[in-house]
Amino acid sequence: MAKGHKDKVAVITGGSLGIGQAFAKRLAEDGVHIAIADIAPGAGTVKMVEAAGRQALACKCDVTSPDSITAMAADVQKTFGRCDILVNCAGIYPQRAFDDMTFEEWRRVLSINLDSCFLAAKQFVPGMKQRGWGRIVNMASSTLGSVVTGFVHYMSSKAGIVGFTRAMASELGPHGITVNAISPGLTRSPGTLARKPRAGMADMEAEFNFAATMQAIKRVEVPEDLVGTVSYLTSDDAAFITGQTLNVDGGRVRS
Ligand SMILES: NC(=O)c1ccc[n+]([C@@H]2O[C@H](COP(=O)([O-])OP(=O)(O)OC[C@H]3O[C@@H](n4cnc5c(N)ncnc54)[C@H](O)[C@@H]3O)[C@@H](O)[C@H]2O)c1
Incomplete structure (x- = not known):
């Protein structure tokens, strides 16, 4: 069990599948x-x-809906009376060349990936402040440090998350709340498995294997590779770490 986790309450957006589900399992095992x-x-x-x-x-x-997030927060309050840990993991990554990208597609990606972090934090930060303890973890992406196409909206949303993480850390540090981000590499998940492979790749398995060749650790990343980091960042052991974006990508991006 990680230090400080026993009987805390976490809200995980996007927790039904993929990386968010792996986070839920690990944090539950942490108590x-x-x-x-x-x-x-x-x-x-x-x-x-x-x-x-x-x-x-x-x-x-x-x-994407402020009303839906408000209703969810009311449910959490009714069931648990608090939220100590917020993990903003809901996200989409449709690929579309800039020339073909519509404003609606741009807004949808920004709304799901970035606006949601703001809306969820609005609900739960006041309680964290009252209790003088809180942890927020957001999801960035190694695409920010890579040459990839079709991701003008996605990379903009993830760059926004890095900025959101730093700015929120500055405001919330005095209240005992840390705000950090995790930046995964290409990770096998229901979302990436459903994606169309890039040009030249036979299928997504081929793309996963290709991504692995660009990492220092030459195997395909899976959600379980990320769970130790969310456990640590939300524990008492990480109380002095805030505003950071941590690459957890087998050594693909070094910064
Ligand atoms: N898998 C990767 O290669 C990878 C790499 C870098 C970053 N990430 C980030 O990690 C996070 C999780 O990715 P994943 O691969 O597990 O995705 P996934 O598609 O497997 O799971 C995403 C979850 O988000 C939920 N979701 C989508 N739209 C939603 C909405 N409007 N409201 C509520 N929930 C919604 C889905 O239902 C799903 O449960 C995302 O933020 C993604 O950008 C993933």
Whole structure:
């Protein structure tokens, strides 16, 4: 169990599948009760959390909607009375060349990936401040440090998350709240498995294997590679780390 985790409450957006689900499982094993806020059903994650002996709540929530986020926060308050840890993991990464990208597609990616972090923080930061303890973890991406195409909206949203993380850390540090981001490399998840492979790649497995050749650690990244970092960053051991974006990508991006 990580230091300071016992009986804390975490809200994980995008916790029904993929990296968010792996985060929920690990934090539950650390002793944290878990609420997931996801547009997709969360029964699978609820089972994992309960198997770890923790309480779980699945809130159907569209993170693009302020009303939906407000309703989710009210559910969390009613069930747990608090949120100590906010993990902003909901995200999408559709690929589209800039020439073909519409303003609606740009806004949708910015809304799901970045606006949601602001809206969720608005709900939970006041309680964290009152208690003088809080942890916020956001998701950046190694694409920010790579040459990739089709991601003008996605990379802009992730650069926004890095800025949001730094700015929030400055404001919330005096209140015992840390704000950090994790930057994964290309990770095998339901979202990436459903993606169309890049030109020249036979399928997504080929793209995963190609990405692995660009890493110092030459194997495909999986969600479990990221869970130790979220556990650490949300623990008491990481109380003096804030405003950081940590690359967890097998050594692909070095900064
Ligand atoms: N997988 C990767 O290669 C990779 C790399 C870098 C960063 N990331 C980031 O990690 C996060 C998780 O990625 P993943 O690969 O696990 O994705 P995924 O598609 O497997 O899972 C994303 C989850 O977000 C939820 N979601 C999507 N839109 C939503 C909405 N409007 N409201 C509420 N929930 C919504 C989905 O239902 C799903 O449960 C994202 O922020 C992504 O940008 C992923």
